[in-house]
Amino acid sequence: MSNIAVIGLGIMGLPMAKNLLAAGHTVTGYNLSQDRIDELVAAGGQGANGIPAAVKDADVIITMVPDSPDVAAAVRGEEGIFANAKKGALWIDASSIRPDVAKELADEATAAGLRAVDAPVSGGEQGAIDAVLSIMVGGTDEDFASALEVLQSVGKTIVHVGPAGAGQTVKAANQLIVAVNIQALAEAIIFLEAFGVDTDAALKVLGGGLAGSKVLDQKGQKMLDRDFAPGFRLALHNKDMGIITAAARQAGITIPLGAHVAQLVGSAVQQGDAGLDHSGLFKLTAAFAGRA
Template identity: 65%
Template sequence: MSKIGFVGLGIMGGPMAANLVKAGHEVTGFNRSQPKIDRLVEAGGKGAGTVAEAVSGAEVVFTMLPDSPDVEEVVLGDDGVLAHAAAGTLLIDCSTIRPDVSRRVAEAAAAKGVRALDAPVSGGEPKAIDGTLSIMLGGSDQDVEAARDVLEPVGATIVHVGPAGAGQTVKAANQLMVAGNIGLLAEALVFLESHGVDTEAGLQVLGGGLAGSAVLDAKGGKMRDREFAPGFRLELHHKDLGIVQSAARDAGLSIPLGSLVSQLVAAAVAQGDGSLDHSGLLRQITALNASS
């Protein structure tokens, strides 16, 4: 069993930390708001008053934070994780952030003798609670092996996809494809509706052939019924598409479809739909085609 520090106990981090406790690890958690720390303590963990306290004495440190600047502050900041972590500590950052920031974290960690992995997850709150997330790992073979014990309580699919930053890159590709698949399904639905097709039957055929997708299976029926309770919020997907575009630009890449769907998602958020499920992008496609 490991001594684990966990920074970021929100919607995703909270249940992940609880699952680590359940698996027998000794987890000391920190969060900016006290109630989330209290919940970890109720689950059998310990609370910390500062990042330093959570990190001190830990063999493994998890971070699960909203965005790149948060990771820069909490991990790289003057009073952050790397300022307090002992050499040999394993740092597992589960935040979805820019790949270049993950690479900078890995370099800064290496300079202190800390071993870092980028480990963004997919699956959302339900799989965080069940401990069945998909985890995409960027880092060295050795560090990935060292992390398996503490990843198994939180993830069902744990895949090493390349060196530092590679986990973030795969997560970004995931968000690009998911947004695009939602956008295409939305255009297809509006297309079918405008032609008087029985969309229930239509989606059934589409789902059974080469147009089938996890998006269609998970969201098709709800989109047809205009049910957009989240789920994964459009405004978070918008943030992630910012990462996609930034990473594409850094790599000198042209991704025309990814770029266009990013604009459609930006429009949906601008129109006030940011708190809907990302399948709510359909409302944007509908608005494009609706006389007011």
């Protein structure tokens, strides 16, 4: 078992830390808000008052923070991970950030004497709670092998997809597929409701055919109930769509559906729905259809 530091105890980070505890690891957590640290301590973990204290004895360090600048801030500088972790420690970045930033920070980690993998996750809050996340990992074969036991404590489908930055590239593709599926599901539900169809029955039969998807399974009922309590916030999906569209431009490719849905997600955020679950994109779609 390992001494693990978890930096970022939010919607995803805290349940992941709890699952690491359940697997027998020693877990020290740090978060900007004390209440999340207190919850980890109540579950049997340890709390730290800053990144240096959290990482100083860690064999493995996991970061789970919102965006590329947040990861960079956590690792760089005198108070950052690179300056305070012991040599040879393994840094696993489970955040969803730009692939080029992931590669850049992995190189900096190597220069600082650490090992690094980018390991963004998919599955939302419930997937984190149930330890069934899908995890796409970028890094060397050796570092992936070192990270695997820890990742198996929080995920179910764990795949090495290539060198540093590759995990973030695959995560961007994941978020593209999810966003387009959410939009299609929202339109389908509004279409069904407009004709007075039994939507519960309709989603049941659609879920058993080619239209079935995890998005339909996990988000369909939320849309029917107009319950958009966050499992993955629209603000974060908006950030991810920005990563996707920027990376597509960098690669010289077009993603017509992705670009359109990125605009819709951005519009929903600008209208005040940033804190809703990403299934809250339904609200904007309903408004467009005159059925808000």
